[in-house]
Amino acid sequence: MASEKGVKLLNFWVSPFGQRAQIALAEKGVKYEYTEENLMDKSELLLKSNPIHKKIPVLIDDGKPVCESLIIVEYIDEKWAGKASFLPSDPYARAQARFWADFIDKKVFDCGSRIWKLKGEALEEAKKEMIGILKLLEGELGDKEYFGGEAFGFVDIVMVPFTAWFYTYETFAGFQIEETNPKLVAWAKRCMERESVAKTLPDPKKVYEFVGFMRKRFGIE
Known part of the structure; x- marks a missing residue:
């Protein structure tokens, strides 16, 4: 997929946590670069982007990493706020x-x-x-x-x-x-x-x- 402002997602195909980020990005219509990680041999980018947990998913937006799936979904919701919000206003x-x-x-x-x-x-x-x-x-x-x-x-x-x-x-x-x-x-x-x-x-x-x-x-x- 083409990149929009350097949006990247580091993920592993079977992870329900990474899939949350994929669904959220799709709902907001955000184009991004997808990178499939080998969790037995994690990439330098993953280790650098998430040095605390060393886990997927990681969303990288313009070079800045966002970790933990619930935080990523809320970040996507707030960053691309032009479309309907995932969270209620109340x-x-x-x-x-x-x-x-x-x-x-x-x-x-x-x-x-x-x-x-x-x-x-x-x-x-x-x-x-x-x-x-x-x-x-x-x-x-x-x-x-x-x-x-x-x-x-x-x-x-x-x-x-x-x-x-x-x-x-x-x-x-x-x-x-x-x-x-x-x-x-x-x-x-x-x-x-x-x-x-x-x-x-x-x-x-x-x-x-x-x-x-x-x-x-x-x-x-």
Whole structure:
């Protein structure tokens, strides 16, 4: 992609955190240069741009790095403010959106990782926890089209990349999210109708294959 004012994104294709930045950039219509990182052999640019955590994603805007996915999404929202904001204008509603984004960050990824790493009773516990986490999110969604109401926004951008991992969670834990959390799956399908999401999220089967590779690497299988 062509660069706009030196906008670059350092990412790894399967990362739900990096995908947030991709979706946010697409929603704002920002053109940028995409760099796929090899996390086993991180580039000098990544190590220089994020010396504290040494992780993707990193957004580089005119040579200045912005790290951590939630911060990156808010930065994109504020920097390219000409289009509809991801966050609501009301301070309380904005605080609530940030709360749920933080909840997703702290709960979904961690629990999902345990699902594909564990076996037996521990796996069953992780599955129950995941269903509970998704039910809480489903309760917040309610009957709304998106988490913020009628407009696709901050919490949607934060959560939707994890839907590409649903097949992996289901396959390893032996359950169907559409049965346990039907409203959330319906929301995910609505999100996939957006070009920004459809063009960003990887094939769920490829995510599953990647996780299989990681399991072998960790000696789980």
